[in-house]
Amino acid sequence: xxxxxxxxxxxxxxxxxxxxxxxxxxxxxxxxxxxxxxxxxxxxxxxxxxxxxxxxxxxxxxxxxxxxxxxxxxxxxxxxxxxxxxxxxxxxxxxxxxxxxxxxxxxxxxxxxxxxxxxxxxxxxxxxxxxxxxxxxxxxxxxxxxxxxxxxxxxxxxxxxxxxxxxxxxxxxxxxxxxxxxxxxxxxxxxxxxxxxxxxxxxxxxx
Amino acid sequence: xxxxxxxxxxxxxxxxxxxxxxxxxxxxxxxxxxxxxxxxxxxxxxxxxxxxxxxxxxxxxxxxxxxxxxxxxxxxxxxxxxxxxxxxxxxxxxxxxxxxxxxxxxxxxxxxxxxxxxxxxxxxxxxxxxxxxxxxxxxxxxxxxxxxxxxxxxxxxxxxxxxxxxxxxxxxxxxxxxxxxxxxxxxxxxxxxxxxxxxxxxxxxxxxxxxxxxxxxxxxxxxxxxxxxxxxxxxxxxxxxxxxxxxxxxxxxxxxxxxxxxxxxxxxxxxxxxxxxxxxxxxxxxxxxxxxxxxxxxxxxxxxxxxxxxxxxxxxxxxxxxxxxxxxxxxxxxxxxxxxxxxxx
Numbered sequence: 158x159x160x161x162x163x164x165x166x167x168x169x170x171x172x173x174x175x176x177x178x179x180x181x182x183x184x185x186x187x188x189x190x191x192x193x194x195x196x197x198x199x200x201x202x203x204x205x206x207x208x209x210x211x212x213x214x215x216x217x218x219x220x221x222x223x224x225x226x227x228x229x230x231x232x233x234x235x236x237x238x239x240x241x242x243x244x245x246x247x248x249x250x251x252x253x254x255x256x257x258x259x260x261x262x263x264x265x266x267x268x269x270x271x272x273x274x275x276x277x278x279x280x281x282x283x284x285x286x287x288x289x290x291x292x293x294x295x296x297x298x299x300x301x302x303x304x305x306x307x308x309x310x311x312x313x314x315x316x317x318x319x320x321x322x323x324x325x326x327x328x329x330x331x332x333x334x335x336x337x338x339x340x341x342x343x344x345x346x347x348x349x350x351x352x353x354x355x356x357x358x359x360x361x362x363x364x
Numbered sequence: 365x366x367x368x369x370x371x372x373x374x375x376x377x378x379x380x381x382x383x384x385x386x387x388x389x390x391x392x393x394x395x396x397x398x399x400x401x402x403x404x405x406x407x408x409x410x411x412x413x414x415x416x417x418x419x420x421x422x423x424x425x426x427x428x429x430x431x432x433x434x435x436x437x438x439x440x441x442x443x444x445x446x447x448x449x450x451x452x453x454x455x456x457x458x459x460x461x462x463x464x465x466x467x468x469x470x471x472x473x474x475x476x477x478x479x480x481x482x483x484x485x486x487x488x489x490x491x492x493x494x495x496x497x498x499x500x501x502x503x504x505x506x507x508x509x510x511x512x513x514x515x516x517x518x519x520x521x522x523x524x525x526x527x528x529x530x531x532x533x534x535x536x537x538x539x540x541x542x543x544x545x546x547x548x549x550x551x552x553x554x555x556x557x558x559x560x561x562x563x564x565x566x567x568x569x570x571x572x573x574x575x576x577x578x579x580x581x582x583x584x585x586x587x588x589x590x591x592x593x594x595x596x597x598x599x600x601x602x603x604x605x606x607x608x609x610x611x612x613x614x615x616x617x618x619x620x621x622x623x624x625x626x627x628x629x630x631x632x633x634x635x636x637x638x639x640x641x642x643x644x645x646x647x648x649x650x651x652x653x654x655x656x657x658x659x660x661x662x663x664x665x666x667x668x669x670x671x672x673x674x675x676x677x678x679x680x681x682x683x684x685x686x687x688x689x690x691x692x693x694x695x696x697x698x699x700x701x702x703x704x705x706x707x708x709x
Contacts, residue, residue: 167550168549168551169548169549169550172550180557196550196586198554198581198585198588199550199551199554201582201584202577202580202581202584203550203577203578203581250631251630252483252493256492256493256494256496257493257494260494289569289570289632290548291548291569291570291571291574293567293568294570294571294574295570295571296648297572345631346630346631346632348631348633349633350633351631351632351633352534352627352631352632353633354639357406363633
């Protein structure tokens, strides 16, 4: 049976992740806020093969869920449906969609820690967050390929980390374990790793 | 049927350097753009598009003022914004200003509507970034009505309501050519299709071919909404010099300065030379000799399915004389070569 991946968010990043997961042989569900009919055409055209669902249905359907919605909307996540799941937080503060950062995330908290606090029954991993969405699409390569790029993974739970690292590898990147979820702060905007599109050894150096 | 390809030059009013390497004044930067547009007009460039910014590194905050000056000294070049930040503007005034530009230019005005990619205009004009989405959604709806040039009744949350309001001057053609500029959000593509606006994609990084599905999305959406799918345009930065080597050498420091300044506002790390080289080789920077740039543009237009290409020139601190030369190479050499390449295929 094909592995499943649910993606919450059908914007630039959500669509690219769906494309990569489809290419890697996953069954993919993708959700925007509200009625899936709203993104039906987008999904059919940009990520054919993926299924548009409500966020709740998508969260229930898969054991691994990637968050690719605007960070400021994280309080709208289906908390109950995400309980007991591995939740990969790929979100970043981005003013165009989020307004002022302090309005959604306390300034002394990393965004993934805030997400984990809200999703108390889920296991949150920060990954797939630092590379630009077009680099993700252009740079995905099979395991062992020359020049393969790396993606950092931050998590507190070992099996969650292993699952996220497997996903990163399947999507076409070398996973780099950077330790605890709190370390995910090093991947946020304003840090050298934000926007990084580098091979494993170089990414390690700057983190 | 022969495709009608069009080619534009886009500029944000970046501050050029004089011969001694000093930055010129904002006022001189604006006059430079006027001179460049006059040359572009003589060389047959189809469009000059000027962006609206409210930041120190860009001199143009009122594109239509500069376009009006260009109008009085040119004959055929189309005069466009690129983009008009509609979210922090008033659609009624946007209509009035561009209808006026259309009058003084004998029907050459063009608008590219956008959400803007900087924050400054929001606090400056009293808008909240929290309202980023609703501001654009409501204002594009009103703009679409105003462009019909009939009395408008409209109400919303972001501006005073209009009851059978008629707005002047009317244009002679009955319609100001109006595009929507999109950075790659699927929703923005759907929105352009919903209102039947032509779409121009801002492609400033990565392989241009990845935008081809967006063109499909635009066409599919137009079909479903029962609107017209117009030809699609693309806009990307570049640097043209006599040789590839010269272009690379001159372009690198200017692009690094310009993109690092933007990166600071977004929180991404400074550009590396490797990143720059990769963008030039297969991404979205059109840097090189006229032949190299023409081949890359033709390839990208085919890959995306674009019928309009706008080159963002003079991005960052470029010498005024090099900018003028770039306009000349683009008009005299690059455009004819791209046309030839596209017509061959």
